[in-house]
Amino acid sequence: QVQLVESGGGLVQAGGSLRLSCIGSGRTFSDDAWGWFRQAPGKDREFVAGINYFGGATAFANFVQGRFTISRDNVKNAMWLQMNSLKPEDTAVYYCAAALNGLNVPTTLDSYTYWGQGTQVTVST
Numbered sequence: 001q002v003q004l005v006e007s008g009g010g011l012v013q014a015g016g017s018l019r020l021s022c023i024g025s026g027r028t029f030s031d032d033a034w035g036w037f038r039q040a041p042g043k044d045r046e047f048v049a050g051i052n053y054f055g056g057a058t059a060f061a062n063f064v065q066g067r068f069t070i071s072r073d074n075v076k077n078a079m080w081l082q083m084n085s086l087k088p089e090d091t092a093v094y095y096c097a098a099a100l101n102g103l104n105v106p107t108t109l110d111s112y113t114y115w116g117q118g119t120q121v122t123v124s125t
Contacts, residue, residue, distance in 0.1 A: 002026035002114055004096050009119030012086055016123070020081040022096030022116060030074040033099040035112060036081045038092035038121075045095070045109060049081060053102025061107075063089075086123045093118040 008020040022034065035050035049060045049070040058070050067086075072079040079096060097112035106112065 004098060004114055004116035006094065006096050006116045006119040009094060009121045011122045011124065013124050014086060014088055016086050017082070017084045018086065018121060020083065020094055020096075020119060020121075022079045022081075024077040024079075024098065024114075028074075029077050029098050031100075031102045032114075033102040033105055034070075034072055034079040035097045035099065035106065036070065036079075037095045037097060037109065037112075038090075039095070039118075040092040043092075047107040047109075048094070050099075050105040050107060051079065052105050057105050059105040059107060083121075086121075088123045088125050091121060091123050093120050 003025045006022050031053050033052050036048040037045050038048050039045040051058045051070045051072050067084050069082045095118045096116045098114040099106045099112045
């Protein structure tokens with residue numbers, strides 16, 4: 001059974017940091033692109049960041065503005081999102097996802113095949 005499991009969410013004050021992790025199992029993800037998406041209450045799920053299969057290319061949403069970094073380890077089937085300078089508007093459920101075409105970094109939901117269950121990030125004022 002293919003699974004993506006996120007962890008690392010929580011409650012943090014504005015200006016603080018969190019590091020999200022995503023661990024894959026059930027298959028190798030070394031040829032896949034990985035991505036992070038988020039969904040706030042009442043809003044659509046949106047792209048946050050992504051990384052191609054070997055980590056040579058990354059992409060970030062405009063709202064990230066240099067605050068987040070993304071990394072991966074293909075041996076561990078793992079990906080991380082380091083989030084710094086968090087703002088209350090970053091509050092959302094964060095999802096990791098894997099796209100079968102790993103050469104580039106897709107930014108649309110329908111490009112991703114596998115999804116995790118999400119981890120809640122809450123940023124207080």
